[in-house]
Every structure is written in C-alpha cells, then in structure tokens.
Amino acid sequence: MSAAAPVPSLVELVPGAQLLPTALVRALESGAAVRDVATGTVLLRQRAVVVDLVVLVTGRIATLVDFTGTGDLVVETTEQRGRIFGWSGLCEPGRASATVRTDADSQVITLPLDPVRHGPPQWTAALCEVVAAGLADRTLALQQRWTGNAIARDDA
Amino acid sequence: MRDTPALRRWFAGLTLLDQLHDADRDLLAEHAGWVHLGCRDRLYGADEPGTALWFLVDGEIILGDRTGGVADGVVRRSVTTPGYPVGWDGLVWPRRHRWDAVAGSPARLLRVPRGVIDERGGRDAAFAARFYRFLLWLAGGQLRGQHTRLITARYDDQTDAVAALVASRADELRVTSALHRIPAYLRSRPTIADAFRALEAIRDGEDALEAQLAREALDILAGARRELRVYLGLQRVYETVASAPPEVGPAELRARSCRALIDLFAHTEHRIVGLDRLPPATGNIVLSNHLDSHPSNRLPNGFSLILDTHFVSSMILYRTYGTAPVRVVRDSHWHEAGHARYYARLGYVMVPSAEAGAPTAAERSARYARFLDQASAVLGSGLDLVICPEGRTGPTTGSPRQLRTGAFALAARLDPAPLIVPIALAHFDERLSRAVLGAVVAEPFRLSDVIADPTDRDAVAAFVAEDLTPRYRGWVREAAALR
Numbered sequence: 189m190s191a192a193a194p195v196p197s198l199v200e201l202v203p204g205a206q207l208l209p210t211a212l213v214r215a216l217e218s219g220a221a222v223r224d225v226a227t228g229t230v231l232l233r234q235r236a237v238v239v240d241l242v243v244l245v246t247g248r249i250a251t252l253v254d255f256t257g258t259g260d261l262v263v264e265t266t267e268q269r270g271r272i273f274g275w276s277g278l279c280e281p282g283r284a285s286a287t288v289r290t291d292a293d294s295q296v297i298t299l300p301l302d303p304v305r306h307g308p309p310q311w312t313a314a315l316c317e318v319v320a321a322g323l324a325d326r327t328l329a330l331q332q333r334w335t336g337n338a339i340a341r342d343d344a
Numbered sequence: 345m346r347d348t349p350a351l352r353r354w355f356a357g358l359t360l361l362d363q364l365h366d367a368d369r370d371l372l373a374e375h376a377g378w379v380h381l382g383c384r385d386r387l388y389g390a391d392e393p394g395t396a397l398w399f400l401v402d403g404e405i406i407l408g409d410r411t412g413g414v415a416d417g418v419v420r421r422s423v424t425t426p427g428y429p430v431g432w433d434g435l436v437w438p439r440r441h442r443w444d445a446v447a448g449s450p451a452r453l454l455r456v457p458r459g460v461i462d463e464r465g466g467r468d469a470a471f472a473a474r475f476y477r478f479l480l481w482l483a484g485g486q487l488r489g490q491h492t493r494l495i496t497a498r499y500d501d502q503t504d505a506v507a508a509l510v511a512s513r514a515d516e517l518r519v520t521s522a523l524h525r526i527p528a529y530l531r532s533r534p535t536i537a538d539a540f541r542a543l544e545a546i547r548d549g550e551d552a553l554e555a556q557l558a559r560e561a562l563d564i565l566a567g568a569r570r571e572l573r574v575y576l577g578l579q580r581v582y583e584t585v586a587s588a589p590p591e592v593g594p595a596e597l598r599a600r601s602c603r604a605l606i607d608l609f610a611h612t613e614h615r616i617v618g619l620d621r622l623p624p625a626t627g628n629i630v631l632s633n634h635l636d637s638h639p640s641n642r643l644p645n646g647f648s649l650i651l652d653t654h655f656v657s658s659m660i661l662y663r664t665y666g667t668a669p670v671r672v673v674r675d676s677h678w679h680e681a682g683h684a685r686y687y688a689r690l691g692y693v694m695v696p697s698a699e700a701g702a703p704t705a706a707e708r709s710a711r712y713a714r715f716l717d718q719a720s721a722v723l724g725s726g727l728d729l730v731i732c733p734e735g736r737t738g739p740t741t742g743s744p745r746q747l748r749t750g751a752f753a754l755a756a757r758l759d760p761a762p763l764i765v766p767i768a769l770a771h772f773d774e775r776l777s778r779a780v781l782g783a784v785v786a787e788p789f790r791l792s793d794v795i796a797d798p799t800d801r802d803a804v805a806a807f808v809a810e811d812l813t814p815r816y817r818g819w820v821r822e823a824a825a826l827r
Contacts, residue, residue: 204437253491254512263491279481280363285488309473313465316476321437323483327490328442331408334494 195220195297202243202270203325204318212311215303222297225290231273232288234260238277240298241319245269247294252287264330265291272322277301278315351376351454355399358427359548359555363478368471371464372399376454381447383610387430389444394434396455403451404566405430407443421489422448422566425547425559432479435461448566449573449611489560502568503530506561516553522546523554526561536572540565570611570777571640577608578641578649586685594691598657598668601690605658612776615826616660618785621765626665627726628763628788629755632656633744633820634732636773647686650737652772653730660767660783661728669728672719674735693718693729719754723762733808740770743820747808749801755791756798763788766812768819770826782823786815 195217199205205213222245225231231242234254242249248267252260263286273288278301290296304311351373355361361369379398381387387398387405400423407430408420423430434441435458465472496505507527510517517523522542529539543565547558562569581604585597592600637648653671661669673692687694695715696703703711722729733747755762770782791798795807 207437251491253495261495263494275480275484279477279484285484286491309469313469313472313476316473316480317436320432320476320480320483323480323487324433324436324442327483327487330487330490330494 195222196245198243198297198299201245201297202272202318202322204321207318208314209311212304212307212314215307215311216299219300219303220297222295224293224295227290227292227294229290230287231290231296232284232286234285234287235283237282238274238284238301240274240300241277242273242288243297243299244271244273245295245297247290247296248292249273249294249296250289250291252289254287260287264326266326266329268329270322271326272319274301275319275323278304278312278319346377348374354401354427354454358399359550360425360427360429361478362552363481364474365471368474371460372454372456375460376456379453379455381451381453383447383449384613385447385451387445387447387453388434388441390441392434392441394431394436394439394441394458396457397432397435397461398430398453398455400424400428400430401426401452401454403453404448404570405451405453406446406448409444421486421493422563424562424566424569428559429482432482434458436476436479436483448570485556485559489563492560493564496564502565503527505564506530509557509561509564513553513557517557518551518554521551521554523557523561530565530568536568537576540569540572567777571775573611574608574776575640577604577611578643580604581608581649581654582643582647582686585689588689594689595668597689598670598691599662601654602658602662602668605654606663609655609659609781612781613779614655614659614781614783615823616783616785617822617826619660619664621785621787622660622664623763623765623788625726626661626667626669626728627723628728628765629723629751630656630661630669630728630730631751631764631766632730632732633769633816634734634737635743635769635771636737636739638773638775640775640777650772651776652769653732655769655772655781655783656730656767660785661730665728667727669730670722671730672715672732693722715750716754716757720758723758737773739773740820740824742817743770744813744816747813747816749804749808752791752798752804752808753801756804761790761792761798763790766816766819768816768823770820770824780827782826784819784823784826786819 198208198213198217231249232238234252244266246269248265249271250262251264253263254260274284276283276285304315352370355369355373356366358369376399379387381403390409405423406420407423430445430453431441433443461475465475492509496508510523510526523546526539526543529535529542543558543562546554547562549555581601584600584604588597588600632653634650635652637650641651642648657669657671661667671692673687673694675694675696693715696711719729731751733751734744735748738745752764755764765788766786768784768786771779772781791804794811795803797803
C-alpha cells in the first residue's frame with residue numbers, strides 16, 4: 189500500500205453520507221488515508237479485529253468467505269465507487285465476517301473507527317445507518333446478479 | 345385486542361434483541377400493533393417509503409423481488425424466526441424498501457411505527473446508537489447469510505448444505521452442541537420434525553454463535569419446512585376422514601375434509617382464474633382434468649392423496665358455495681387399504697376399477713344403471729358432482745389426454761339438464777411445496793347448447809374429441825402459465 193492523493197469528500201463518495209453530522213465527517217476525514225493498492229492485497233482478514241472502514245474509490249474488491257476448510261471462496265466482487273467494507277468493526281465482537289481483497293489495482297480510503305467509538309452516540313447512530321444502507325445495497329446487488337446468472341444459464 | 349403486558353413479555357424474551365435495553369424493548373411493546381396476513385398478502389413493496397419496523401410473530405415472510413414465487417434462499421429469502429425484524433431496509437438511507445415482503449403462509453406480525461423510533465432517537469442519542477447499531481448488525485447478518493446461501497446453493501440438497509454450514513464453523517462450536525446432530529436428523533423423514541424442533545430451540549437459546557447458525561440453517565431449510573408443513577397437512581386431511589368417529593355422516597365428513605384441505609392449500613402457492621364463471625348455485629356436473637400425484641404426497645400407509653380433485657372440491661367449490669361436492673371415484677384395489685379406509689367414509693359415487701376385469705354386457709349395464717341412479721340422486725339433491733372424464737391420471741403437459749363420454753351421457757339423461765363446468769388444473773403433479781398450482785374455471789355450458797341432440801352418442805363423442813378436448817388443453821396451458 190502506498191499513500192496517495194488527497195481524501196475525496198466522503199459526502200460525495202458514499203451514498204447517504206450527507207446524513208452524517210458535519211463534525212463526524214470532519215473527524216473521519218481527518219484520520220482518513222487514500223491508498224493505492226495492488227491486485228491481491230488483503231484489506232480485511234476474516235475473524236481479525238477491524239480498526240478501519242475501507243471505502244472503494246476505484247478498482248475492484250472481492251469478498252471471500254472461508255467455508256468448511258476448503259479455503260476462501262469468492263462470494264462477491266464489486267467495482268461500485270463508495271462501497272464500504274468493515275461494517276463488523278462497528279458491532280460486537282468487532283471482528284471481520286469475511287476477507288476483503290483487491291481484485292484489481294485499486295484506490296481505497298481507510299477511515300479509522302476510533303473517532304466514532306469515542307465520539308457522541310449520535311455519530312454511531314448516523315454512521316451505522318449509512319453503513320447498513322450500503323450493506324442492504326450489496327445484498328440487493330448480489331440477488332440481482334444471481335438472477336442475471338440464472339437467466340444466462342437458461343440461455344446457454 | 346392489545347395486551348401490553350403480554351407484548352412486553354414477548355419482546356423481553358427475544359434473544360435477538362439482546363443488544364437493546366429493557367426500556368427500548370418496552371418502547372417497542374407499548375407501540376406495537378397487530379398485523380395479520382393471509383398467504384400471498386403483501387406487507388410492503390420495493391421503493392415504498394419505510395414507515396415501520398415489523399416483528400414476525402409466526403408464519404413466513406418472503407423477501408425478494410416482485411416476480412413472486414417461492415423462496416429459493418438467494419433471490420427470494422424466507423424469514424420464519426419468531427421475533428425477527430422485517431422492513432429494517434426501509435429505515436436506513438434512502439429510507440425506502442429495497443425488497444417486496446410477501447407472506448409465504450398465513451402470518452402474524454407486530455408493527456412498530458417509524459415515528460415512534462425517530463421520536464425516541466431524537467430525544468435519546470444513546471437509544472439511537474443502540475437501535476442503528478442493531479440495524480447494522482441485522483444488515484450484516486443478512487449479507488453474511490446471503491454469502492452463505494450463495495455457497496450452499498451449489499449443493500443440490502438442503503441437508504448437505506446444512507451439514508456443510510455446521511461443518512464450516514465446527515471448530516468454534518462446543519463439542520456437545522446439538523447442531524452436530526442436525527444433519528443426521530435431516531437425513532431421515534421421521535426425524536425431520538425433530539431437526540426443526542432442535543434448530544428452533546438452539547435459535548432461541550443463549551449461545552449467540554449457535555443461534556446464528558440455527559437461523560441460517562432454518563433459512564436454508566425453508567423449502568424443507570414447507571414440505572414438512574404440507575406433509576403434516578396431508579396426514580391431517582387423511583386422519584380427518586379415516587379416523588372420524590363412526591357416527592359422523594358422509595356430508596359432515598366431506599365438509600370437514602374440505603376445511604382440512606383449505607388449511608393444507610394455505611401452505612401452497614396457487615392461482616385461480618374464472619371463479620366469477622361458476623354458476624350461481626350448486627347441482628352441476630363439474631369436470632376436472634386428472635393429474636399424477638407427486639411421490640412426496642404418499643402417506644406412510646402407501647395412500648397418495650391425489651390433490652387436483654381435492655383442490656376443486658375445497659378451494660373452488662366449498663369456498664364458493666359452502667357445500668362440499670360429491671366426487672366420482674374408482675373402487676379401491678385389493679391392496680389399497682388406505683384408499684378404501686379414506687373413501688369408504690365420504691359417500692362418494694364409486695365406479696369399478698380396471699382391476700375388476702372385463703365385465704359382461706349384463707354386468708356393465710347393471711353397473712352403469714347403478715352409476716346413473718347414484719349420480720342423478722346426487723345432482724337431484726342439489727349437490728355438485730365432480731368427475732374426471734379421463735378416468736386416469738397423467739402429467740400436466742398434454743392434459744387432458746382423452747376425455748371419455750360417460751359424464752356427458754349422464755348429463756344427456758337428466759331433466760332438467762345440468763350445467764357442465766369444466767375446470768382446468770396444472771402442476772398438481774409437481775412437488776406441492778415448490779409448485780405454483782394453477783386452476784382455470786371455464787365457461788359452463790349445457791349439452792343442449794353445443795349439440796342439437798344430446799342423446800346422439802356419435803355427436804357427443806365427436807363434440808368431446810374434436811371440440812372440447814383441444815379447448816380443454818388450451819385451458820390447462822392457461823392454468824400452467826399462471827404465476
């Protein structure tokens with residue numbers, strides 16, 4: 189990983205981030221780092237403690253799940269700018285539920301969670317709402333992709 | 345009727361809400377209102393504003409796209425966990441629902457208006473933090489569950505998928521965890537119900553990891569649960585009739601059977617078109633094409649309830665008129681004790697089975713006269729008579745194969761001439777828990793409307809073979825296309 193360009197505005201980057209209190213946005217952006225990362229870089233490791241949220245700016249990110257000891261299986265890939273990873277850092281026990289890895293040379297922003305953990309409760313409420321919205325959108329995208337696959341298989 | 349103390353106790357007992365404080369749960373209980381849904385009723389739709397959070401009390405809610413259909417676990421997900429919150433996706437930005445929510449079976453929920461949550465969150469930031477962290481946990485659980493289902497969907501068999509799910513977390517489970525026994529329970533039909541009971545107990549228990557795995561397993565097993573419900577429903581229908589006290593007469597048993605069947609079909613997906621075409625009163629000859637029974641409908645005594653005609657009797661005729669019809673049914677074969685025990689009680693018009701061998705002309709004549717007497721008496725008493733003119737079952741594709749003319753000869757002999765009501769059925773030959781059952785009620789007619797001389801046997805045979813049969817196949821295709 190290498191440090192790169194100035195931090196893009198979270199409000200412009202992340203859907204729903206306009207809901208976040210201005211002070212929270214400032215706190216998040218002040219600790220944020222923009223990083224250019226090479227293909228195959230592990231950004232979050234399943235079961236490891238999560239200390240940062242990761243936001244995709246450009247490139248592609250894969251989500252992998254270790255299942256029955258057969259190794260990490262790719263369950264999701266996205267090129268969606270503004271997608272957030274590391275939600276489990278905001279919930280107990282604060283460990284990643286999946287491995288997150290770059291699937292192409294990418295640019296990401298890391299947002300330390302400490303300011304939120306030590307900030308006022310309305311920051312937690314607002315950030316949890318925005319991150320939860322992103323998870324709902326990821327779930328929906330997975331369903332839509334599955335439907336698309338099913339149609340493609342029928343046509344094959 | 346609201347019973348706030350009972351609702352408080354119910355919310356307090358939900359381990360799913362452990363992250364919330366007692367006062368938070370009391371708030372939900374104090375503002376929760378009952379919502380009752382029938383099978384296929386819609387709770388909310390995609391793109392609609394999120395106005396509330398619902399808590400499932402019992403039944404099944406299917407979350408997915410608006411195309412309908414049964415839950416496949418991936419595109420359409422089934423929620424059956426009592427206390428599970430539904431509709432959270434409409435409470436997070438942009439505060440519109442992502443999915444349709446439809447009842448997969450009769451369901452009861454408790455609805456807490458969004459305004460109550462917003463109002464408390466505005467006054468109490470700590471509550472807002474707990475509540476939205478809870479929603480994030482739900483959203484994360486749903487995404488994680490989706491990942492699991494994407495993997496387990498690669499398994500052909502739900503039991504294998506659950507076995508793999510348990511194995512995937514075996515190193516984190518207690519060695520004495522009951523979850524280890526679940527795959528064995530699932531592999532034997534008599535213990536499937538035990539598997540569900542065990543999973544539900546684990547889901548409601550205090551071990552968070554076990555509870556999460558049990559919820560995911562129950563999600564994966566939504567189809568198996570639906571099959572179990574259907575199977576238990578089939579058993580209830582049979583026992584309602586076969587084990588009824590001897591003093592209960594055939595008319596009352598037919599009505600009880602119809603009510604048990606309505607309960608059974610409430611757990612299936614079905615579409616009926618043309619109910620408005622039914623005659624205003626009973627006393628008609630009702631025709632039905634006859635479809636094979638799926639092997640999964642076979643009861644432990646070997647008897648298969650053929651459900652197409654039962655659907656006509658209960659869901660179409662009994663629900664419309666409040667009167668159970670009489671059916672024409674073949675005699676039981678010598679080895680069909682279950683068949684005999686069931687049909688002997690219902691007062692149906694019985695006709696000889698093929699097993700009886702080729703009758704002499706005199707025997708045939710005597711049997712036919714008996715059939716005419718009994719069938720005429722049924723119609724004369726104002727009851728509907730349900731007949732399958734094919735005389736045998738077949739697959740939906742190409743149904744009906746060949747219509748025999750007995751029902752029409754009966755109609756030709758009666759005065760006044762009864763209305764003939766064709767009903768086309770589709771997909772009853774598929775596994776009930778996965779099929780979308782279709783029924784089309786076609787326009788009723790009198791034989792004299794379509795044939796100049798209804799007693800002309802050649803003209804009747806030509807009408808049935810060349811006119812009615814092709815049209816009937818078209819109605820069956822229409823029923824098969826209902827979604």
